Amino acid sequence: MRAPSTVEQTVLVCALIGTAQMTWGVTVPVLPLYLDAYGIAVGVLGPVVAAFGIGRVIANVPAGLALRRLPPRAYLWSVSVALAVVTALTGMAGSTPALLAFRLVAGVFGGAAVTIGFALLIAGSPAGRRGSVMATATVVQMSAGAAGALLGGSVVGLAGPAGTFAVAAVPILLCLLWDAARPASRYWSAPVRPAARSAPSVPSGNTVLLVALCALSFATFLVRFAGEQGLIPVLAYDSGGLTPFTLGLATAAGTLASLAAMPLIGRWVDRGARNTLLLPAGLIGAIALAGLPLLDVPLGFGAAIVVYSLATSVIGVLPGVVTGEVFAADAAGGVIGLTRTAGDLGAAVGPLAVFAVAGAAGTTAAGVLLGVLFLLAAVALAAALIRTPRRVPAEVEVA
Numbered sequence: 001m002r003a004p005s006t007v008e009q010t011v012l013v014c015a016l017i018g019t020a021q022m023t024w025g026v027t028v029p030v031l032p033l034y035l036d037a038y039g040i041a042v043g044v045l046g047p048v049v050a051a052f053g054i055g056r057v058i059a060n061v062p063a064g065l066a067l068r069r070l071p072p073r074a075y076l077w078s079v080s081v082a083l084a085v086v087t088a089l090t091g092m093a094g095s096t097p098a099l100l101a102f103r104l105v106a107g108v109f110g111g112a113a114v115t116i117g118f119a120l121l122i123a124g125s126p127a128g129r130r131g132s133v134m135a136t137a138t139v140v141q142m143s144a145g146a147a148g149a150l151l152g153g154s155v156v157g158l159a160g161p162a163g164t165f166a167v168a169a170v171p172i173l174l175c176l177l178w179d180a181a182r183p184a185s186r187y188w189s190a191p192v193r194p195a196a197r198s199a200p201s202v203p204s205g206n207t208v209l210l211v212a213l214c215a216l217s218f219a220t221f222l223v224r225f226a227g228e229q230g231l232i233p234v235l236a237y238d239s240g241g242l243t244p245f246t247l248g249l250a251t252a253a254g255t256l257a258s259l260a261a262m263p264l265i266g267r268w269v270d271r272g273a274r275n276t277l278l279l280p281a282g283l284i285g286a287i288a289l290a291g292l293p294l295l296d297v298p299l300g301f302g303a304a305i306v307v308y309s310l311a312t313s314v315i316g317v318l319p320g321v322v323t324g325e326v327f328a329a330d331a332a333g334g335v336i337g338l339t340r341t342a343g344d345l346g347a348a349v350g351p352l353a354v355f356a357v358a359g360a361a362g363t364t365a366a367g368v369l370l371g372v373l374f375l376l377a378a379v380a381l382a383a384a385l386i387r388t389p390r391r392v393p394a395e396v397e398v399a
Contacts, residue, residue: 025149026151030165055111056340068334081173087166208387242298249302262317281311294364
């Protein structure tokens, strides 16, 4: 049997990340039904979701730093198996304290699995193909998200809310079996440990860029959770003239547009494009977000959702590429841990902040706030890139 190609190995690591995310994507829509089945007050839903987010914040940085000391494959396997087990057992938690504990622990293992996976993906990807690798990761994540929602909705009627947690653990186990048969050897041997007797490689020499990457992660997560899962549905049903069905169509169209664009974006990034993608995407996405409260035509509102989705997907490819070409490979775990922690904090404070602004100054002000944050984060990263030399030379230099 032929050894797996680099492309197959890349897809496998991306799938491990995507299926780790599916463990909560499958179960989130089921949680209200689960609470009802056990007679747990629906008011517990907020703390349950928050417990998972807290677990991720706790895990991100330590998980990334530990990658410098632990064998990558055994490390990710252990975390992934633990995530699958905890997710499956959550269906047996029949009380509020037990459910909160399970979701907190699942957040720890889930955050760790994604951080480790992305760090290995960045450290092990070919220097001239990081754009394509990150584009592949984006495609797999989007596909896993869509598949997770479909799987959760399909299975809950057959297995019940509790059984859905067990089903949610299956995809990541299947990916581990895939790796057992055809290991992603390139990524398991990624240089994520410091060289012997050398000074530890840390990102302190690129503090400005690290802060900019964290700011972009914070802003994009804030916009995603406060916008996509909060303000946008509210506006869609109120002033946008959409129904749940047409909102779903617009969201699906945005996802399909992003998926279609990823191969092209990946090749463009591989040729050296950085700010020539980052700044237009930041500006266009900001305009779409700020304009949503002003759009009262369903077609226009739906088009703005598609534009915003495409802009965020384009921007999402760049941080991993930048991390790989500026920071040493053994610093990737720490950088990814920090940026993901910043993103999780944005996800936590975003809905509270944006709806507070909407309540005090109206939805137009809330939309403008989202747009301004999105644009400022893109500009900050663009400015940091101009002053930061690349550790790995790009094939084509772009301002």
